[in-house]
Amino acid sequence: MGTPGxxxxxxxxxxxxxxxxxxxxxxEGMTPGGVPSQSLQDFHLDIAMGGIxxxxxxxxxxxxxxxxxxxMMWLHDGIESELTKLIKAIQKTGTKVSGQVTxxxxxxxNKNLHRGQPPKGPSKMFVPIGLTAGRPIAPAMTLDDIDxxxxxxxxxxxxxxxxxxxxxxxxxxxxxxxxxxISPKTxxxxxxxxxxxxxxxxLPLKVLSAMRKEVGEDFxxxxxxxxxxAVKGGVDYALGLRVAKSxxxxxxxxxxxxxGTSSYNTMYMFRGDSIAHGMIAMQSNxxxxxxxxxxxxxxxxxxxxxxxxxxxxxxxxxxxxTCPVIYIGGCSTRADLDRVFEAxxxxxxxxxxxxxxxxFVNKAENDxxxxxxxxxxxxxxxLIQHPDGIRCVxxx
Ligand SMILES: Cc1cc2nc3c(=O)[nH]c(=O)nc-3n(C[C@H](O)[C@H](O)[C@H](O)COP(=O)(O)O)c2cc1C
Ligand code: SF4
Numbered sequence: 001m002g003t004p005g006x007x008x009x010x011x012x013x014x015x016x017x018x019x020x021x022x023x024x025x026x027x028e029g030m031t032p033g034g035v036p037s038q039s040l041q042d043f044h045l046d047i048a049m050g051g052i053x054x055x056x057x058x059x060x061x062x063x064x065x066x067x068x069x070x071x072m073m074w075l076h077d078g079i080e081s082e083l084t085k086l087i088k089a090i091q092k093t094g095t096k097v098s099g100q101v102t103x104x105x106x107x108x109x110n111k112n113l114h115r116g117q118p119p120k121g122p123s124k125m126f127v128p129i130g131l132t133a134g135r136p137i138a139p140a141m142t143l144d145d146i147d148x149x150x151x152x153x154x155x156x157x158x159x160x161x162x163x164x165x166x167x168x169x170x171x172x173x174x175x176x177x178x179x180x181x182i183s184p185k186t187x188x189x190x191x192x193x194x195x196x197x198x199x200x201x202x203l204p205l206k207v208l209s210a211m212r213k214e215v216g217e218d219f220x221x222x223x224x225x226x227x228x229x230a231v232k233g234g235v236d237y238a239l240g241l242r243v244a245k246s247x248x249x250x251x252x253x254x255x256x257x258x259x260g261t262s263s264y265n266t267m268y269m270f271r272g273d274s275i276a277h278g279m280i281a282m283q284s285n286x287x288x289x290x291x292x293x294x295x296x297x298x299x300x301x302x303x304x305x306x307x308x309x310x311x312x313x314x315x316x317x318x319x320x321x322t323c324p325v326i327y328i329g330g331c332s333t334r335a336d337l338d339r340v341f342e343a344x345x346x347x348x349x350x351x352x353x354x355x356x357x358x359x360f361v362n363k364a365e366n367d368x369x370x371x372x373x374x375x376x377x378x379x380x381x382x383l384i385q386h387p388d389g390i391r392c393v394x395x396x
Pocket of ligand 1: 171349350353
C-alpha cells in the first residue's frame with residue numbers, strides 16, 4: 001500500500017537500505033566527556049527497531065577542538081570500543097549507520113581545548129557564542145591551520161571506515177566550520193580560500209576529496225548544505241544552488257538541502273516555536289542567561305511551521321544536480337512523506353518526528369493517516385545541553 005518505493009529497499013550509491021527513510025543528524029547530548037553512552041545506543045536502537053533504513057550519529061567532530069561543547073564526541077581511538085559496540089548493535093537490526101562529520105570552526109563555546117589555540121574561522125571576526133567562553137573575537141585560520149583541518153577530516157574518514165560506519169555525512173551547512181568558508185558573510189579572505197565562489201569552495205572540496213581518497217569510490221559520502229544562510233550577506237538561494245552543483249560535480253553521493261545557520265538564524269531550519277525560552281532555561285551562568293535574554297529574540301526569530309517547508313526550494317536543487325537528493329525539513333506525517341516522494345525525491349531524512357515517535361517508520365507504512373504528533377514546539381532542541389540529553393517533552 002502507499003506511494004511505491006518509500007518502504008521498499010533502495011540503493012544509495014553502493015549501499016543498500018531497507019527503505020528510503022533516514023534518521024537526520026540530531027546531536028543527542030548523550031556523549032558525556034565525548035564518549036558515546038548506553039543511552040545514545042538505546043536512543044538509536046529504538047529508532048532502528050522502529051524500521052528506519054539508516055540512522056545518523058551526530059556530532060562526530062574531526063578533532064577535540066572541533067567541538068562546540070565538550071559534551072560532544074570527537075573521532076579518535078579512545079572511543080573505539082564504545083562506538084564499535086553501538087554501530088554493531090544498530091546494524092544487527094538491519095538499519096545502516098551513518099555519521100555526520102563536522103567541525104565547529106569559530107562557532108564554539110568549548111573551554112576544554114586540546115591544541116592550545118582558540119577556535120578559528122576563515123576570517124578574524126566577532127563571534128557572539130565565543131562571549132560565553134570569554135573569546136568574543138575569533139582569529140583567522142592560517143594556511144597551516146587549513147592543511148591541519150583537512151588532515152583531521154581525512155583521518156576521521158579512515159577511522160569511520162575502519163569502525164564499520166556504512167556512510168559518512170559531511171556537514172557543509174548550518175554555520176559550522178566548512179560553511180563558514182562557503183558563506184560570504186563569514187569568509188572575507190583575500191587568498192585562494194576567499195573571494196570568488198570557487199575560492200570559498202576550495203576548502204570544502206579539499207575535505208571531500210581527502211575523505212574520498214581514504215574511503216574509496218564505493219563508500220557513500222553525503223553532504224548536508226544550507227540552501228540559504230537566511231542572513232544578509234550570507235549564502236542566498238542562488239548561491240546555495242551553486243554550492244549544490246559544485247559538490248555534485250565533485251562526486252558527492254547525495255545532498256541534503258537544509259537551510260539557516262546555528263550562528264545567525266537557527267529557527268529558519270526548524271520553523272515552529274522559538275527555542276529562546278528553552279535556551280535561556282538551560283543556562284546556569286547568570287551572565288550567559290542575561291546575554292541570551294538580550295540577544296535571544298534576534299537570534300531565534302520565529303518562522304511559522306508549514307509541513308515540508310523546504311519542498312519548493314529543495315526541488316530547485318533536485319532539478320540542478322545528478323546525485324540523489326535527500327529531502328529534509330518538516331516531515332511529520334505519512335502525508336508529508338507521500339508529498340515529498342511524489343515530488344521525485346530519492347530519500348527523506350527525519351529529525352523531530354523520530355524524537356517524538358521512534359516507531360514512525362513502521363506506523364507510517366501501515367497507516368496512510370499516520371501523524372507522529374510532533375507539534376514543532378522545539379523544546380527538544382535546547383535539551384542538547386541537558387545532562388540526560390534530548391527527549392520529546394510531549395512523551396512524559
Ligand atoms: C535536537 C536536535 C538536534 C539537532 N542536531 C543537529 C545536528 O547535530 N546536525 C545537523 O545537521 N542538524 C541538526 N538538527 C537539525 C535536523 O537535522 C533537521 O535539519 C531539522 O530538525 C529539520 O528536520 P525535521 O523537521 O525532520 O526535524 C537537530 C535537530 C534537533 C531537533
Ligand atoms: S519536543 Fe517533541 S513535539 Fe516538541 S519539537 Fe521536539 S519532538 Fe516535536
